[in-house]
Amino acid sequence: MQCSPDEIRHQILDAEPLLKRLDIEMQGIEFDPLVPSSVNAAYAKVDRVIEHLLARFKANPILGPLTTELKSQYFDGIRVKVAHARNGQ
Template sequence: MQTLEAIRIQMREAETVLKALDKELENITFDSSKRESVEAAIDHVIQTIDTQLEGFKNNPILGPMVEELKAQYVEGIQTKVADSALKRA
């Protein structure tokens, strides 16, 4: 069983990494009308999350969140694509 201090340290580490990740992923740009641009953005999201969180696979806070984060960011891209398509229609 982990000590309370160990959990606090992991939470601080998680917060720092998640803030940096969010900042980097906010800056991803793509042309929603071009499939290859959208696919490249999705690939970039997945690669960035894998790279940034690689050292936290065993972290009880970040480890389980990796796939969820990927899904959320990819869904965000897909939502932007869908919104853009509606505006063009």
């Protein structure tokens, strides 16, 4: 499916408030990187928040892949914090 530049712009503008809210929600996720159950809870929370906030964009060919990419980025951030904590940094 081809989207015009105007359609793409509209979709991005439509998603912008949700992406800002997502950023705020992600900043609020706290966990102890040395406690596996806390880390697992953080992963689950990231997954739930992203799925909830971006659900309506899942089938969108432009914004749909963003869900997977955002999860990957936030999961990577959790993994980095765990690695640093285990290395005493």
